[in-house]
Amino acid sequence: MNTNKFKWTNYHSHTQFSDGKGEAALYAESAIAHNMYAYGFSCHSPVPFNSGWNMKYENLLEYITTINKLKKKYSAQIKIFLGMEIDYIKDITGIKNFAHLNLDYTIGGVHFLGFFENGRAWDYDGGKPFYEKGLNELFGGDIKRLVKYYYQQINDMVINEKPDVVAHLDLIKKYNKGNYFFNESEKWYQDIVSETLKVLSENDSIVEINTRGILKGLDHEFYPSNFIIDQCKERNIKVCMSADTHHPNDVMALLPEVKNLLTEKGFKEVFIFDEQAWHPISIS
Ligand SMILES: [Zn+2]
Numbered sequence: 001m002n003t004n005k006f007k008w009t010n011y012h013s014h015t016q017f018s019d020g021k022g023e024a025a026l027y028a029e030s031a032i033a034h035n036m037y038a039y040g041f042s043c044h045s046p047v048p049f050n051s052g053w054n055m056k057y058e059n060l061l062e063y064i065t066t067i068n069k070l071k072k073k074y075s076a077q078i079k080i081f082l083g084m085e086i087d088y089i090k091d092i093t094g095i096k097n098f099a100h101l102n103l104d105y106t107i108g109g110v111h112f113l114g115f116f117e118n119g120r121a122w123d124y125d126g127g128k129p130f131y132e133k134g135l136n137e138l139f140g141g142d143i144k145r146l147v148k149y150y151y152q153q154i155n156d157m158v159i160n161e162k163p164d165v166v167a168h169l170d171l172i173k174k175y176n177k178g179n180y181f182f183n184e185s186e187k188w189y190q191d192i193v194s195e196t197l198k199v200l201s202e203n204d205s206i207v208e209i210n211t212r213g214i215l216k217g218l219d220h221e222f223y224p225s226n227f228i229i230d231q232c233k234e235r236n237i238k239v240c241m242s243a244d245t246h247h248p249n250d251v252m253a254l255l256p257e258v259k260n261l262l263t264e265k266g267f268k269e270v271f272i273f274d275e276q277a278w279h280p281i282s283i284s
Pocket residue numbers: 085109111167168
């Protein structure tokens with residue numbers, strides 16, 4: 001068998017252990033029904049403060065046991081992998097905090113960008129009004145300062161914690177439809193993104209092409225935006241496909257569209273995780 005041949009995979013998914021809807025087995029069965037080659041679970045890592053959507057520390061062992069059981073149960077039909085979408089929060093938590101778990105792979109994500117005076121963490125992706133609250137109260141309403149801080153956290157995470165995959169690279173644009181907060185074509189933004197891409201390239205990171213924003217009707221481009229995908233190609237940055245699944249029906253949500261886009265843009269390969277390593281496969 002030509003191991004370099006294209007295969008459908010998705011390594012980014014959330015079950016009811018974090019903020020997904022349904023048991024892990026239902027996701028595995030759906031992936032098998034979609035003839036996927038490999039499927040990875042990546043529930044949100046626990047964080048040391050209250051959060052409405054991260055996994056609880058006390059459920060971590062059960063999560064690992066559950067996924068490992070599925071690996072065996074479905075081994076004749078699909079390759080199942082155990083991962084986690086780990087929150088990077090400077091000086092608080094990151095990928096290294098979970099190194100002892102021996103996960104198959106890690107996805108690093110930045111969802112928290114500070115704490116309000118009452119101690120509540122600011123997850124900037126928790127709705128547009130909440131985004132505006134954080135922008136105003138923690139960044140003095142200065143969108144450039146916020147965006148710069150966000151990408152600085154991504155850079156720090158990549159340099160110091162080296163996750164295998166970087167989650168939804170430009171999620172800071174989540175509520176920016178119609179250039180509501182900023183214009184991605186402005187030089188200051190392009191420069192910040194360019195610096196981050198340099199960091200990704202130097203650290204051999206994998207950027208996921210994440211379909212969640214379009215699926216939720218928040219955007220007309222994936223995470224990251226088309227111009228960033230173009231620059232990934234120019235800089236030879238590795239990419240993988242990701243549905244950021246939160247429901248068993250969505251194990252492959254919009255992945256064919258990602259494949260089409262990458263093919264149109266001239267990408268020759270995407271990265272998949274197989275056994276112990278990430279490696280490229282042909283996109284055609
Ligand atoms: Zn995420």
